[in-house]
């Protein structure tokens with residue numbers, strides 16, 4: 576099966592390379608905005624025709640010749656995507672790009688064969704830790720220390736400068752992977768977080784993102800500070816950069832934490848069952864969820880990670896729709912205990928069979944049972 580994987584590296588350009596990168600940001604943005612304006616006045620055109628017109632534009636704007644021409648064509652394709660999304664009602668009308676947002680440009684990988692040897696305008700060398708990019712030449716990179724080679728075909732590279740003043744390159748690679756279907760021998764049910772982010776039917780609990788909450792507090796403090804400072808002053812800009820750094824930390828921490836959880840779950844089990852998040856939301860006591868948006872975003876990200884990792888490892892992932900609160904039913908005897916609507920009860924003895932249940936582990940066991948029923952195509956009896 577063909578899959579696309581993105582490898583993101585920190586980029587360390589020299590001062591000279593930085594100047595060229597910034598020129599390319601500017602030129603890509605200019606081309607994008609120029610053709611957005613052009614199409615506003617003349618109607619939407621095919622990007623093939625616009626690329627032809629770009630050659631004319633370059634004659635009048637000689638500086639466009641200084642940068643990677645492929646990046647300029649990518650701007651035109653991006654604009655076409657923007658219009659397609661607008662016509663398909665997936666998005667609003669394309670906006671002009673501003674230089675105050677995150678800066679980036681994309682360039683496509685072009686390969687050629689000469690005397691049996693393959694040449695390419697983008698190459699990653701993980702041994703010397705350099706990436707070859709069009710016009711820029713070799714740029715130092717950091718990341719993926721555990722790999723010595725990128726397997727697969729490079730499709731494109733996106734060069735960006737984040738608000739933290741750091742440069743990155745994201746390399747999209749097409750990989751051909753062999754997926755061996757696993758004959759399932761283990762199954763796990765997963766209860767998705769109200770108190771803990773994840774509770775598995777094996778009894779493992781992954782806590783909520785306490786570190787994130789610490790960062791969130793720091794973020795609020797800095798934002799308050801920013802609001803009291805003089806806009807545009809030296810200290811204002813300093814605080815702004817600090818805020819960008821905390822944002823980046825939150826993003827990174829969450830990414831790694833969720834990846835670790837998903838890896839552990841998918842590596843150790845063959846069938847993974849979670850509730851569908853839409854249904855989960857119906858039973859959520861919204862007031863009790865601290866930082867609701869934070870935990871919601873994390874949960875949907877986690878589910879998509881589990882789905883993706885299951886797919887490439889040949890495992891099975893079920894999202895089940897339980898139209899009943901899985902935490903109120905005893906996983907041993909099936910007795911429904913209305914008293915458990917009270918979310919403060921974390922542990923209890925079942926009044927019918929006497930088994931001692933932990934609220935969340937019991938819920939994950941019920942989810943596991945629903946997954947088993949689904950797996951063997953049994954009719955679910957509630």
Ligand SMILES: [Zn+2]
Nearest residue numbers: 905908925928
């Ligand atoms: Zn019971």
